[in-house]
Amino acid sequence: xxxxxxxxxxxxxxxxxxxxxxxxxxxxxxxxxxxxxxxxxxxxxxxxxxxxxxxxxxxxxxxxxxxxxxxxxxxxxxxxxxxxxxxxxxxxxxxxxxxxxxxxxxxxxxxxxxxxxxxxxxxxxxxxxxxxxxxxxxxxxxxxxxxxxxxxxxxxxxxxxxxxxxxxxxxxxxxxxxxxxxxxxxxxxxxxxxxxxxxxxxxxxxxxxxxxxxxxxxxxxxxxxxxxxxxxxxxxxxxxxxxxxxxxxxxxxxxxxxxxxxxxxxxxxxxxxxxxxxxxxxxxxxxxxxxxxxxxxxxxxxxxxxxxxxxxxxxxxxxxxxxxx
Amino acid sequence: xxxxxxxxxxxxxxxxxxxxxxxxxxxxxxxxxxxxxxxxxxxxxxxxxxxxxxxxxxxxxxxxxxxxxxxxxxxxxxxxxxxxxxxxxxxxxxxxxxxxxxxxxxxxxxxxxxxxxxxxxxxxxxxxxxxxxxxxxxxxxxxxxxxxxxxxxxxxxxxxxxxxxxxxxxxxxxxxxxxxxxxxxxxxxxxxxxxxxxxxxxxxxxxxxxxxxxxxxxxxxxxxxxxxxxxxxxxxxxxxxxxxxxxxxxxxxxxxxxxxxxxxxxxxxxxxxxxxxxxxxxxxxxxxxxxxxxxxxxxxxxxxxxxxxxxxxxxxxxxxxxxxxxxxxxxxxxxxxxxxxxxxxxxxxxxxxxxxxxxxxxxxxxxxxxxxxxxxxxxxxxxxxxxxxxxxxxxxxxxxxxxxxxxxxxxxxxxxxxxxxxxxxxxxxxxxxxxxxxxxxxxxxxxxxxxxxxxxxxxxxxxxxxxxxxxxxxxxxxxxxxxxxxxxxxxxxxxxxxxxxxxxxxxxxxxxxxxxxxxxxxxxxxxxxxxxxxxxxx
Numbered sequence: 001x002x003x004x005x006x007x008x009x010x011x012x013x014x015x016x017x018x019x020x021x022x023x024x025x026x027x028x029x030x031x032x033x034x035x036x037x038x039x040x041x042x043x044x045x046x047x048x049x050x051x052x053x054x055x056x057x058x059x060x061x062x063x064x065x066x067x068x069x070x071x072x073x074x075x076x077x078x079x080x081x082x083x084x085x086x087x088x089x090x091x092x093x094x095x096x097x098x099x100x101x102x103x104x105x106x107x108x109x110x111x112x113x114x115x116x117x118x119x120x121x122x123x124x125x126x127x128x129x130x131x132x133x134x135x136x137x138x139x140x141x142x143x144x145x146x147x148x149x150x151x152x153x154x155x156x157x158x159x160x161x162x163x164x165x166x167x168x169x170x171x172x173x174x175x176x177x178x179x180x181x182x183x184x185x186x187x188x189x190x191x192x193x194x195x196x197x198x199x200x201x202x203x204x205x206x207x208x209x210x211x212x213x214x215x216x217x218x219x220x221x222x223x224x225x226x227x228x229x230x231x232x233x234x235x236x237x238x239x240x241x242x243x244x245x246x247x248x249x250x251x252x253x254x255x256x257x258x259x260x261x262x263x264x265x266x267x268x269x270x271x272x273x274x275x276x277x278x279x280x281x282x283x284x285x286x287x288x289x290x291x292x293x294x295x296x297x298x299x300x301x302x303x304x305x306x307x308x309x310x311x312x313x314x315x316x317x318x319x320x321x322x323x324x325x
Numbered sequence: 326x327x328x329x330x331x332x333x334x335x336x337x338x339x340x341x342x343x344x345x346x347x348x349x350x351x352x353x354x355x356x357x358x359x360x361x362x363x364x365x366x367x368x369x370x371x372x373x374x375x376x377x378x379x380x381x382x383x384x385x386x387x388x389x390x391x392x393x394x395x396x397x398x399x400x401x402x403x404x405x406x407x408x409x410x411x412x413x414x415x416x417x418x419x420x421x422x423x424x425x426x427x428x429x430x431x432x433x434x435x436x437x438x439x440x441x442x443x444x445x446x447x448x449x450x451x452x453x454x455x456x457x458x459x460x461x462x463x464x465x466x467x468x469x470x471x472x473x474x475x476x477x478x479x480x481x482x483x484x485x486x487x488x489x490x491x492x493x494x495x496x497x498x499x500x501x502x503x504x505x506x507x508x509x510x511x512x513x514x515x516x517x518x519x520x521x522x523x524x525x526x527x528x529x530x531x532x533x534x535x536x537x538x539x540x541x542x543x544x545x546x547x548x549x550x551x552x553x554x555x556x557x558x559x560x561x562x563x564x565x566x567x568x569x570x571x572x573x574x575x576x577x578x579x580x581x582x583x584x585x586x587x588x589x590x591x592x593x594x595x596x597x598x599x600x601x602x603x604x605x606x607x608x609x610x611x612x613x614x615x616x617x618x619x620x621x622x623x624x625x626x627x628x629x630x631x632x633x634x635x636x637x638x639x640x641x642x643x644x645x646x647x648x649x650x651x652x653x654x655x656x657x658x659x660x661x662x663x664x665x666x667x668x669x670x671x672x673x674x675x676x677x678x679x680x681x682x683x684x685x686x687x688x689x690x691x692x693x694x695x696x697x698x699x700x701x702x703x704x705x706x707x708x709x710x711x712x713x714x715x716x717x718x719x720x721x722x723x724x725x726x727x728x729x730x731x732x733x734x735x736x737x738x739x740x741x742x743x744x745x746x747x748x749x750x751x752x753x754x755x756x757x758x759x760x761x762x763x764x765x766x767x768x769x770x771x772x773x774x775x776x777x778x779x780x781x782x783x784x785x786x787x788x789x790x791x792x793x794x795x796x797x798x799x800x801x802x803x804x805x806x807x808x809x810x811x812x813x814x815x816x817x818x819x820x821x822x823x824x825x826x827x828x829x830x831x832x833x834x835x836x837x838x839x840x841x842x843x844x845x846x847x848x849x850x851x852x853x854x855x856x857x858x859x860x861x862x863x
Contacts, residue, residue: 032740033743034737034740034743035739036739038738038739039737040376041742042738042781086376088515153571160571161575168568169561169563169572170561170577174540174561270565270568272537272561272562272563272568272572274537278536279536285738285739287739
């Protein structure tokens with residue numbers, strides 16, 4: 001299939017990008033003052049110089065920076081992400097532990113934002129400049145302008161402290177062992193508030209894009225033709241407009257998959273979720289180079305995968321893309 | 326590792342209803358006559374995850390808060406702040422101060438069933454305290470050997486006299502024992518036991534899920550009769566302070582030790598009857614806010630300038646308006662909570678006096694130039710704690726008024742330590758000095774010259790005073806407690822005169838705990854202690 005060839009070429013092109021990102025990250029972190037031993041000393045509340053020297057040797061920080069970079073890249077070629085200095089185990093297993101909450105949160109809030117963004121976007125576009133449009137647009141703007149930590153904390157205060165409907169944080173219940181469907185429901189109840197918090201911000205963007213895109217497509221000639229054919233408005237929107245108006249939305253998903261990985265640090269902290277964002281933040285503060293580079297590597301892979309899928313969806317939505325090569 | 330559901334059994338249910346009945350009949354009586362209730366899960370806020378949990382190789386509250394319930398120390402502090410035996414039953418020092426003998430508790434077993442013996446003490450002291458433990462390596466610098474004539478005697482041999490009082494006050498923090506049989510082979514730092522600790526303490530490690538929680542269960546074979554009361558302790562990792570406060574309110578957390586919440590949440594929850602917010606039980610974890618001067622700046626090497634800066638800052642105003650009840654005016658490096666060494670406030674002090682500050686600066690030759698500016702300074706605040714951030718802004722505004730514009734340069738933890746204590750790229754720095762029950766543990770290093778470059782929280786000011794060095798050295802090896810106290814009083818007087826570091830605010834950590842908890846905050850280092858007597862009322 002031509003589309004697969006196209007996507008394959010793009011996949012190949014992303015490999016040099018990935019290597020550049022990794023080297024860039026490595027060098028950037030060298031500019032940050034202090035290394036992982038300084039960070040560890042900070043955490044311990046003190047120590048002597050001999051201990052520090054010992055620890056530097058232990059973490060392999062006693063060789064020059066180019067040598068450290070060389071060592072790292074050589075390990076990466078062998079698919080070895082190295083050893084995490086804060087977690088005391090291989091980076092690969094540290095990241096694998098953190099992936100499920102991140103991916104769950106990301107998919108849930110992206111789906112939430114996409115679905116409701118689409119729905120409200122269509123409603124707003126159909127009632128453009130009338131009260132549904134004004135109401136939706138204003139609310140969207142409010143959500144977009146609200147900082148996520150505040151939103152999260154308020155959600156905890158209302159739904160966990162006062163109403164006591166939902167758990168205030170964590171990924172699942174600790175006190176009890178749950179299996180099967182109960183565990184799934186338990187995790188789901190823990191994810192409701194974080195998903196809403198993260199999703200509401202993105203919802204506003206999807207909503208605006210969908211509205212604008214609908215309005216644009218609604219004015220195209222073929223829509224006039226469809227109307228002239230005597231189709232009713234609902235059929236015009238669902239059969240003719242929606243599919244074409246969806247293209248920018250799908251583009252946005254590809255772009256925002258990356259943003260969400262990074263943007264969830266705040267939400268993960270507020271809701272005490274063990275996700276990748278918080279891990280990345282801690283790795284920077286602790287100067288844990290291996291873990292940080294590992295996260296960058298995995299995130300880059302995730303973003304590349306999402307974009308690959310987006311390419312495939314494009315082709316389905318708009319056959320002209322495949323035809324044009 | 327099964328996490329079985331904690332069922333409320335019939336007995337607990339009965340006890341609960343009895344307690345409720347008692348409360349209804351006579352609520353005033355309930356507190357005094359309560360008998361300790363067994364059972365319950367205690368949920369604790371854990372703000373900053375550490376790299377490992379073994380207190381024998383890392384002295385920090387973040388480790389004690391968990392490891393201190395699982396592993397035990399030779400000696401701890403009792404309610405009055407006096408040393409009390411834990412794994413050691415008694416101790417004795419030879420008159421020359423070079424030999425200290427500990428008699429160890431008998432019939433104590435590790436969580437894996439092996440007996441605890443003097444070999445464990447010998448191994449831990451020589452391989453962990455002396456070689457790896459921060460502060461321990463300085464404290465035990467002159468430790469040459471630990472002799473073990475029998476399984477329950479450990480004789481510490483020193484090259485230079487070791488004051489018994491110093492050792493006994495240091496050991497609560499720096500005296501945790503690890504099991505030799507688990508550590509004798511391989512690299513101690515990489516030993517997996519560090520993340521699944523095995524000890525002799527009241528709670529047995531169950532599970533550590535990084536980024537989420539740590540669980541420890543009651544040790545059924547604990548050596549203290551009837552202890553512990555709790556079935557389980559769960560430490561929940563919550564990095565966001567406001568979220569932790571919300572979880573306290575939602576009842577998901579029972580305790581947030583070591584000032585884990587924001588200052589405003591502490592004040593708010595303090596008014597809530599469901600919680601107790603207090604500095605009690607943290608007297609052994611006193612800290613002072615510092616102002617550190619870099620003598621490499623010629624202006625700051627003049628003692629008149631340092632005194633002028635101190636006079637220009639209205640500390641009581643700052644405490645009243647920003648820190649509230651949880652802080653008080655400091656008088657020097659030894660805080661007033663240190664009953665054994667506090668020399669009183671009769672040492673040189675620098676009360677707020679803007680005119681005097683200006684006069685001192687004029688006298689030192691730094692007259693105000695055009696626009697009233699004398700010279701600019703760069704201030705590096707440490708990133709631990711909102712009080713430091715507030716304090717640095719307050720310093721900036723205060724010094725602006727006497728013609729010293731201050732630029733605040735913020736870093737994260739690693740960056741701060743590197744720039745201040747290694748690269749010396751600061752004019753002023755501010756952070757916390759932790760006082761650990763005896764000035765020789767972690768206080769005098771702030772003043773003693775000859776500290777290796779890069780050692781955090783030590784004298785990196787480019788300042789040296791032979792007389793003060795001598796006072797410090799004499800005090801560290803003086804075996805007579807009264808003479809030692811007098812030497813430290815002289816030390817405070819001398820450093821308050823020279824003022825290489827100013828320590829004008831005393832703070833004690835704040836514990837926030839549910840009002841249902843009993844036997845809490847009953848020792849000076851309660852947050853770090855083993856919690857063997859802690860229980861939850863129904």
